[in-house]
Structure formats: C-alpha cells, structure tokens
Amino acid sequence: MTPESVIHFGQQALYVAMLVGAPLLLTALVVGLVVGMFQAATQINEMTLSFIPKLLAMALVLVVAGPWMLRTLVDFTRHLIMNLPDMVR
16 A cells, blocks of 8 residues: 555545535534524524524434435445555555
C-alpha cells in the first residue's frame, strides 16, 4: 500500500463524512439562525427555546435524507472493502 493510496482513501473518507454530515449540520444552522432572529425580534431570552425546533427539524431531515446517507456510507464501505486487497499487494 503506497502512501498515495492511503492519502486517497483518507480524502475519500473525509469527503463522505462531509456529505453525510452536511444535511444535519446545515439544518441545525438554519433552524438556529431562524430561532435566534425570532428571539432577537421578540426579546425572548430563553436558552432552551431553540432546542426543540432544532431537534424536530433534524429528526425530519434524518427521516428524509437517512436512506441516502446510509446508501452513501454503504457504497463507500463496499468500495473500500472490495479495493483493499488490491492495495495491500
């Protein structure tokens, strides 16, 4: 296994991790910004107010994007396992 192939697999792993994590992180960011703007506009300073909307939005995104996220992880893992014997030689 050459250093280049290890770096390539590492780059692919980081890319897949970014793809899988992006929907949930972006959802939390958008919902947090909207709730923050609502709190600023109404002057409600409750720290726990943003928790429930974020939780519900992230659960909805997980239900919608979950199959795609799982398929992406399974495809990457299958690709890694199938190509590993060729890289070890």
